[in-house]
Structures are given as structure tokens and as C-alpha cells.
Amino acid sequence: MGISFDKAFGVHPYALQLRVERSQILAGNLANVDTPGYLARDVDYQSALRDVQSSLEGRAVQAGASMPSLDYETLYRVPLQPSEDGNTTELGAEQARFAGNAMDFQTSLTFLNMKISGLAQAIRGE
Amino acid sequence: MSFNRIYDIAGSAMRAQTVRLDTVASNLANADAVAGSEGAAYRAIKPVFQTVYQRVEDAGGLGAATVDVAGVVQSNRNVERRYEPDNPLADGNGNVFYSNVNTVDEMADMMAASRGFETAVSVMNRIGSMQQGLLRLGQS
Numbered sequence: 001m002g003i004s005f006d007k008a009f010g011v012h013p014y015a016l017q018l019r020v021e022r023s024q025i026l027a028g029n030l031a032n033v034d035t036p037g038y039l040a041r042d043v044d045y046q047s048a049l050r051d052v053q054s055s056l057e058g059r060a061v062q063a064g065a066s067m068p069s070l071d072y073e074t075l076y077r078v079p080l081q082p083s084e085d086g087n088t089t090e091l092g093a094e095q096a097r098f099a100g101n102a103m104d105f106q107t108s109l110t111f112l113n114m115k116i117s118g119l120a121q122a123i124r125g126e
Numbered sequence: 127m128s129f130n131r132i133y134d135i136a137g138s139a140m141r142a143q144t145v146r147l148d149t150v151a152s153n154l155a156n157a158d159a160v161a162g163s164e165g166a167a168y169r170a171i172k173p174v175f176q177t178v179y180q181r182v183e184d185a186g187g188l189g190a191a192t193v194d195v196a197g198v199v200q201s202n203r204n205v206e207r208r209y210e211p212d213n214p215l216a217d218g219n220g221n222v223f224y225s226n227v228n229t230v231d232e233m234a235d236m237m238a239a240s241r242g243f244e245t246a247v248s249v250m251n252r253i254g255s256m257q258q259g260l261l262r263l264g265q266s
Contacts, residue, residue, distance in 0.1 A: 016260075020128060023256070027132045027249050028191030031139035033242055034146075035175040035193055095245065102252050109259050116264040 006067060008119055012111045014052045014070050018045050019105040025074060026098045029089045036085040040077040040094065048072035131180065131190045132253045138178075138192035139246040145173050145195045146239040150232050157227040162215040168225035170201040170232070201226055 006013075022043045032038040048070065055068035079088040153170045161167040176196040180189035203226040211220030 020256075023253065024128050024132050024135070024190055027135045027253070030245050030249055031135045031142075031193045032175070032177050032191055033245065034143075034238065035177050038177050038191070041191075091241070091245065095248075098249065098252070102256055105256050106259060109263065112263060120264075 005119070009112065009115055011049060011053050011056060012108050012115065014068075015049060015108040016105065016112065017070055018043065018048055018072065019101055019108060021072075023098065023101050023105070026094060026101060029077075029094050030091075030098060033087070033089045033091050033094070036087060038087045038089060040079070040087075040089040041074045042077055042097070043072050044075055045072070128190075129253060129257050133250065134180075135190055135192050136246040136249045136253070138194065139249075140243055142173070142175055142193045142195050143239045143243040143246070145198075147236065147243070149173055149198060150236045150239065153227045153232050154229060154236075156225050157229050157232070159225050160213065160215050161223045161225075162217050164205060164207070164223050167205040167223035168227070169205065170203070170225070170227045171198050172201060173198050203228075 022045060025041050025043060029038075029040045029042075032040075051072075052068055052070060059068065077088050079090060080093070081090070082088070149171045156168040159168040174196045175193055178192045178194045180192060205226045206224040207221050208224060209220055210216055210222045213222045216222050
């Protein structure tokens with residue numbers, strides 16, 4: 001059996017993609033922190049990754065199936081404390097989420113790097 | 127990967143907060159301005175922010191949310207009339223009109239605006255380091 005790169009990488013490229021897109025949405029929240037009536041959004045990344053994971057597992061059974069696509073919906077945030085101007089962004093909480101998301105991105109990147117160096121080691125036969 | 131869109135978002139936030147700081151600076155500079163009539167008195171100006179959603183096809187429905195300054199409005203709070211007959215600008219009744227700027231409000235606004243600006247700067251820095259990490263993928 002040959003080395004299949006997409007099988008070796010598993011869910012991590014999708015996780016990376018999802019974290020970039022989530023950081024875009026969170027950056028939008030942070031940019032609109034003072035816009036009246038702005039509704040903060042976020043991605044339900046657990047369910048999105050679960051969908052990708054299950055379709056990746058289904059794909060292992062049937063040969064020649066195409067790569068699953070990343071599908072998610074953006075949801076609106078429920079604020080801890082509603083503000084008078086109708087804006088649902090809470091600066092501190094949003095900044096914490098943004099920082100956490102950046103750390104998750106680094107984690108996914110590290111996983112991918114480990115997979116790649118593992119494959120490179122296998123190819124070199126060391 | 128949509129990193130460029132994030133730079134647009136952070137850039138729009140910085141631009142909007144800069145406009146806000148501009149209005150604060152002009153309001154504070156004119157806080158003690160005197161005028162000879164009620165109509166000519168300085169009135170505080172405030173920017174109005176609005177969200178602009180970028181193209182819809184990415185990010186599942188609504189796209190990237192940038193911020194834009196929809197316009198600058200004048201405060202309709204009453205200007206302050208004071209009886210100062212010695213003032214060279216006084217009208218026939220000896221009244222002058224001071225601006226309606228509330229300096230405490232303006233200082234609070236200034237702090238909020240600079241905090242928003244700093245947030246956008248740190249978003250940019252963090253996105254930059256994420257992108258650099260991605261560029262080095264597979265090198266280690």
C-alpha cells in the first residue's frame with residue numbers, strides 16, 4: 001500500500017482551514033466592537049469538524065470518493081450582558097477567543113508538521 | 127485561505143477608530159470655543175459606525191464584517207449660554223454661547239477609540255505570526 005497524503009494528514013488540514021476562517025469571523029467581531037446593532041458571530045467548529053471526521057471515515061470504506069468539503073454555519077453569539085446599543089460583541093471575551101483560536105491554529109500547524117516530518121522520515125527510510 | 131480578508135477587517139477598524147479619534151481631538155480643541163450667536167456655537171461631532179459585509183459566497187452566508195464610517199453627525203445637546211457682557215463676542219444682550227462639548231464624555235470616547243485601535247493592531251500582529259507559521263509548514 002502506497003503512502004496516501006490526504007489519508008495521512010487526516011482531519012488536520014480541515015482544522016487549519018476552519019481556524020483561519022474562524023479567525024476572520026472573530027476579527028470581524030473585534031472590528032465592529034463599537035458599531036451599534038452589530039450581532040457578533042462565531043463558528044460551531046466542533047460540529048463542523050465532526051462532520052468532516054465522519055465523512056473522512058466513510059470515505060475510507062469506499063475507494064475513489066472525493067475529498068469531503070468543509071461545511072459549517074455561522075451562529076450568532078448570545079451575550080453575557082446585553083448592551084444598550086444592541087451590539088453583542090464583548091471586547092474582553094472576544095479577544096480571549098481570538099487568542100485561543102490562534103493557539104488552536106498553532107496546534108493544528110504543529111500536528112501537520114509532525115505528520116509531514118514523519119512521512120519524510122518514512123520516505124528517506126531512516 | 128483568507129488571511130488577506132482579515133487584514134482588510136483590521137484595517138477598516140483602524141481607519142474607523144482614527145476618524146473617531148479625529149472627532150474627539152476636534153471636540154476637545156473646541157471645548158471652550160465661544161461664539162456670538164447660538165447658531166454659530168461649536169457643537170460636538172460624532173462618527174456613526176456601520177458594518178459592511180463583504181461578498182457572501184465565503185464564510186457560509188455572511189462574509190467578512192468590516193466596519194465603515196457612515197457619516198459624522200453633530201450633537202443636538204443644548205449649547206451653553208453665559209452672560210459675559212465684557213466679552214468682545216457678546217451679543218446685544220451681553221450673552222455669549224459656549225460649545226456643547228462634554229469633556230468627560232470625550233475623554234471616555236478617546237480611551238475606547240484607542241483601545242479599539244490597539245485591538246486591531248494586535249489582531250494584525252497575530253494574523254501575521256499565524257501566516258508566517260503556515261509559510262514554514264513542513265520545514266522543521
